[in-house]
Amino acid sequence: MPISKDTMIEAMNVNKEYRRAGAIIHALNDVNLTIKSGEFVIIQGPTGCGKSTLLNVLSGLDIPDSGKIIFDGENIARAKEDRLSRIRRMKIGFVFQDFNLINTLTAMENVESVLWPTVLRTSEIERRAITALRDVNLIERKDHFPVQLSGGEKQKCGLARAIIHRPRVILADEPTGNLDPESEKEIMDLLKEINKDSDTTVVVVTHRDKLNSYANKIITMKRGKIQNIK
């Protein structure tokens, strides 16, 4: 399938400040960027440079003080909470550094949980969960609880949860931050495979330079500003 180069996410003059212990921190300072559909983007930079804040703002989890975030043609910077929830449910898959699996649910149920609030039939949800778990090579662990899974397996489960609803974009915040090098490679290979096979835009926030080889766009941040895009 040819990769479409339509704009998926666009940040225009985005600013975000925090107040911490009386001091104002400019987390994002006049940030402008464009992420096209089907791209694999890595946002990197040192700790505290604003890369996670940028990811939060791009996904509608945080509201910028000023500027616009155009997500799939819609300005989400001022969207209401219910609309943002709907966008996240339909169009975004999240991968977390700490996996964020629900400990009282099995791997399969964790993956299915994304689709519980939808109108899909239970049998269709199960079918999709099995496909997603198969895609990340975790099908044999589907009935295991998170405590019974290794770090790499937990992240695979998180990845299956991120793709079950066939999102337009996967946003990953340090997805390999808690993994050994072998699992790190496995997860990044899977992300790349998803990116290639389904034309899903992937945005990964990381401080590890060695992941750069996976990206076709690298955004480097420093002190709340985009220093470099290549």
Next chain:
Amino acid sequence: MGLRIWRKGVLLTLREKRTFIIFTLIYTLLIFLTSLFWNNTYENGFTGSAGYLILIFLIVSLAMSLLYAFILVSRKRRDWATLKCIGYTNKNIISIISGIIIFTTLMGLIIVIEVVFHYTAILAYLASADIEFDLPSILIELVPILVTSFLFIGVQLFSIIIIYSKVLKVRPLIALKRVGE
């Protein structure tokens, strides 16, 4: 869809065995005592302390429901935040929490009905076997149990409405914070 989320709330309840057992026993005791005193007032009118005791049990039930809901929201803040991240609305999360609370109350109610049913069965057996006993023929009638059930469900719904503001305060960003941060 709403029913499915509610059912998943029930699933989550059953997986949290310790909390579920503790609160089910508390509700069982409260429903049993309220029904018993309601039965007395039903037979004798609102005389003596029975009416006050019913009111006290209902207030305790409200306090217990609020405590349960508070524990559910506070202890699982990260889970709710994660669900919000992946697209759950506040209403979806309240559906899960109400599923947990209402199911626990219904379990308490079923246990009370079971106890009353077996009590009646034992009395019937003693009577048929001509064994003398000095126990009331009916422990609690059906009407007081039904009235109590409706009151308790109403109290639970009230506590769910109160806890809604707490769910609104759970920001999805919490999910992205590192563990221990």
